[in-house]
Amino acid sequence: MPVPEFVTALRSKIGTDPLWLIGCTAVVTRGDAAAPQLLLVRRADNGAWTPVTGIVDPGEHPSVAAVREVLEETAVTAKVVRLAQVGVTRQVRYPNGDQTQYLDLTYRLRYRTGRPRPADDENTDARWVPVAELGAAGNRWGLSAAMQARVSAALADEAAPRQVLLEG
Template sequence: MATPDFILRLREKIGTDPLWLTGVTAVVLRGEGATQEVLLCRRADNAKVTPVTGIVDPGEQPAVAAVREVLEEADVVAEAETLVWVNALPPMVYGNGDQAQYLDLTFRCRYVSGEPRPADGENVEVFWRRVDELGAQDDLGADMRERIRTAVTGEARARFEV
């Protein structure tokens, strides 16, 4: 994941100390019913498969960040439909020692246009996969699978962990 400039500036001041950051997951869906597909990316840094994810810039609306990340990472135009899950992720330590913890806001997004491709170097592959065909072969972690499931179920209210 490319590190945003505002985080690099913070790191100059605080070193590797923990940062609390707001992240977004954009679960982009197209189609309906049995043929519904989800947009997935194979990340360049760890080869894991995920929906589009990213960091909210200072002052940016989270839904706008989700849509921006989809365009930047996958060259796909999407529309954020609803916030489906608010979830504090576990603390993490990057290879360089930087510590972070994310408040993830997962959005269900509707596909508008574009052919998916790795657009900014963060991913090596971007592709559609039928939701009913998601399986272990997709290298999706349980947490990403749950974000997709929550978005697909289309519950009327956002899910909150308590």
């Protein structure tokens, strides 16, 4: 998994100490309301299926980061529809000892063009999945509870973003 250069530069100064970062989750949908589909990727680091996620670069607007991450990771272009959820993750400790906690901004995006594929080394697969397969009874894709909550927030027709104080 490539680590952004600005994170590498910070790590050279602070070592593995906790680092607060802004992340984004891009929940990309296509299709009609009767049978919508969701873009999922299979992460190379742990094999989990998730929506596209990424780190916001310094000075970058988070919605721009969401669109960029979708293109970089899947070769799909998408347009932001709305901010769906603002959440804070629990602290993450990576195998190398780095500690990080994320402010996650989850966006709903609408598909524009492209055929999903792993466009970089962050994922091993990318595909459209019927939203009906993601429900609690049929979650054959194994989305974590936190990812399910992000998808649920993105798919809801709510005017204001959901607020999550600390997600699992």
